[in-house]
Amino acid sequence: MNKLKNQTTNRSFNDSVIVVTGVGGVVGRQLVQHLFDRGYQVRVLSRNAKTLEPSLPESVTVGNYDEMDSIVLGADAVIHLAARNNDQGGDLEAFKQDNVELTLKLARAAKANGIGKFIFATTTKALTDKGGHYGTSKAIAEQNLEQLSNSAFRVTQARLCPVYGNGTRGKIKLLQNLPMGLGKLALWLVRSLVPIVSAKRVAEGMTAVIESSDPLEEVCLSDPIGTFSVYGIFKALMNFIFVIAVPTITGVPCLIAAIAVATTSKGGVLFIQRRVGKNQRPFQLCKFRTMFTGTPNAGTHEVGKSYVTKVGSFLRKSKMDELPQAWNVLKRELNLIGPRPCLENQSELVQERERYGVFEVLPGITGYGQVAGVDMSQPRKLAIHDHRYVAFRGILFDIKIALRTVLGGGFGDPVGGETASATIDSDSANQATPAASPIEPAKPMGVQK
Numbered sequence: 537m538n539k540l541k542n543q544t545t546n547r548s549f550n551d552s553v554i555v556v557t558g559v560g561g562v563v564g565r566q567l568v569q570h571l572f573d574r575g576y577q578v579r580v581l582s583r584n585a586k587t588l589e590p591s592l593p594e595s596v597t598v599g600n601y602d603e604m605d606s607i608v609l610g611a612d613a614v615i616h617l618a619a620r621n622n623d624q625g626g627d628l629e630a631f632k633q634d635n636v637e638l639t640l641k642l643a644r645a646a647k648a649n650g651i652g653k654f655i656f657a658t659t660t661k662a663l664t665d666k667g668g669h670y671g672t673s674k675a676i677a678e679q680n681l682e683q684l685s686n687s688a689f690r691v692t693q694a695r696l697c698p699v700y701g702n703g704t705r706g707k708i709k710l711l712q713n714l715p716m717g718l719g720k721l722a723l724w725l726v727r728s729l730v731p732i733v734s735a736k737r738v739a740e741g742m743t744a745v746i747e748s749s750d751p752l753e754e755v756c757l758s759d760p761i762g763t764f765s766v767y768g769i770f771k772a773l774m775n776f777i778f779v780i781a782v783p784t785i786t787g788v789p790c791l792i793a794a795i796a797v798a799t800t801s802k803g804g805v806l807f808i809q810r811r812v813g814k815n816q817r818p819f820q821l822c823k824f825r826t827m828f829t830g831t832p833n834a835g836t837h838e839v840g841k842s843y844v845t846k847v848g849s850f851l852r853k854s855k856m857d858e859l860p861q862a863w864n865v866l867k868r869e870l871n872l873i874g875p876r877p878c879l880e881n882q883s884e885l886v887q888e889r890e891r892y893g894v895f896e897v898l899p900g901i902t903g904y905g906q907v908a909g910v911d912m913s914q915p916r917k918l919a920i921h922d923h924r925y926v927a928f929r930g931i932l933f934d935i936k937i938a939l940r941t942v943l944g945g946g947f948g949d950p951v952g953g954e955t956a957s958a959t960i961d962s963d964s965a966n967q968a969t970p971a972a973s974p975i976e977p978a979k980p981m982g983v984q985k
Contacts, residue, residue: 553577554746555608557642558617559588562701562735563657567615568592570739579607581642582618601638604645613653613746614646622670635673640680647689654691655745656681660731660928662695685753692745693754694738697928701735708732723759728767731758731928752892754920756927770931771873774938775865778872778901782862793824793856796847803829806860811877812886814898819869821877824848824857855941861901873934874900875922878912885912888919897926904933907940 554576558564571578572593579597581604582588589598599607608614620626620634639656646654661667662675678693685691700708700723711722726732741757761767782790794805803825811821826848844852851857864870870877877899878885889895904925905911905918912918925933 551577552613552746553579553611555579555581555611555614555646556617557581557615558619558657559592561617563696563699563738564617566701566735567617567739567742568596570736570743574743579611581607601642604642605649608642608646608649608651611646611649611651613655614642614651615655615657615742615746616642617657619657619674620670622668626669628669628672631669631673632676635670636677636680639677640684643681643684643691647684652688652690653746653751654681654685654689655694655742656691657742658693658695660695660697663924682753690751691753692751694742694745695754695756695924695927696738697731697733697758699733699735699738724762725766727759727761727930728765728770729931730933731930733758750891752923753916754923756924758927761929767929767931771871771934774872774934779862779866782859786856786859789856790859793847793851797825797845797851800847801825801828801845810880811899812880812895813869813877814895816886816890816895818880819864819867819877821870822860822863824851824860826851826857858901865901869898871898871900873902873929873937874898875903875925876900876906876912882912882915885915885918888915889922892919892923892926894919894922894926897929902937902941904937907937 554571556564556567556571556578557580559568559580559582568578568580577595579599580588580592581599581601583601585598585600592598597607616639618634618638620631643654643656656677658674658678659667659671661671662678664671667674681691681693698708700712708723711726712719714722723732737759738757741755745751745755797805805825806822807825808820808822810818813819826845827843828845831843848857861870865872874897875889875894878889880886903922905921908921910918910921
């Protein structure tokens with residue numbers, strides 16, 4: 537931070553004022569530097585402002601939390617980094633006081649003073665019950681902030697995985713300090729296993745939220761996987777094993793399923809349905825037919841249960857209807873693990889996934905949203921789950937999703953109830969409803985519609 541002290545002279549600032557807390561940490565130091573370099577005016581809130589003043593540039597206004605209202609007055613955004621971490625100890629009430637009550641007090645002050653953006657640094661530990669008091673308190677704060685957020689006061693949850701940089705502690709510090717350039721190699725290898733993120737990338741990500749005209753409700757920050765990685769090799773291996781296993785291991789069950797589909801209801805064994813793929817390129821998805829011909833071309837949650845055949849119900853519950861998608865994996869249109877591809881007419885979900893950058897990766901046969909129990913009837917919630925997967929994907933995450941899928945975790949995309957928007961009637965078993973394009977009977981795999 538001493539470097540900043542020497543840069544305060546002869547520098548022009550823009551009119552944007554950013555209030556930052558927690559500037560003593562590895563992320564805070566990098567963030568203040570980044571904001572300063574981009575010409576923002578920075579104000580700092582701290583429990584003990586006097587200890588920070590010597591290390592900050594003279595242009596930075598510093599105040600204690602009891603001066604909160606005066607510090608946030610006239611600011612454009614607040615970035616709240618300060619938190620009590622698990623290594624600081626204390627009971628749950630102590631964590632709630634620091635990570636929940638202080639957060640809400642700051643957010644309410646910002647909202648009352650007309651500040652348009654509030655960025656809350658949270659953690660992946662808030663998504664699990666193994667995050668300790670830190671994760672629990674962060675999750676509580678997230679829920680409360682969601683209630684405060686509106687069109688005039690946009691709250692963004694900046695979700696972080698383990699951060700590294702100058703001042704990092706623990707195991708990640710040992711890795712990045714390895715001699716002879718081995719630190720970078722170690723971090724590259726670790727990133728294929730689990731998500732990590734540099735403090736610099738966090739600073740850039742939070743600044744991007746400030747400068748966005750449409751800030752996301754949640755932004756997940758991690759280092760990119762990279763074009764070539766151990767994870768990429770692992771992903772290709774998983775796909776290869778699946779493509780080989782379908783005809784060799786599940787060949788007989790698939791044959792039985794095909795016969796059952798063909799003999800118990802009219803229509804082809806397979807059906808081809810147009811879905812949205814990577815970079816929003818459409819492709820033809822191949823599955824066992826589980827519904828009557830004439831079923832509307834709608835999201836599964838919009839289709840009444842009466843459309844599903846008896847055999848189809850079993851295939852869906854056992855997930856056997858997904859096995860023909862090995863063809864799509866072979867054609868590199870799908871991965872085994874990835875965001876579940878949607879229909880083109882699911883415009884709200886397409887729009888939300890575009891906002892969250894979900895289309896940057898290949899879709900999958902199963903994904904995080906499915907095993908988490910989030911279906912396409914909740915477009916924004918599903919897009920956020922997909923965004924988490926895209927940001928935090930790695931070998932261990934993919935293995936967990938695969939295992940949860942095999943063990944029946946989540947419910948995928950269940951068909952709607954009898955009150956679904958698409959419900960069968962006496963004529964619709966044999967013809968499509970005029971309001972929607974029907975799902976066509978199956979064509980041989982590889983034939984385009």
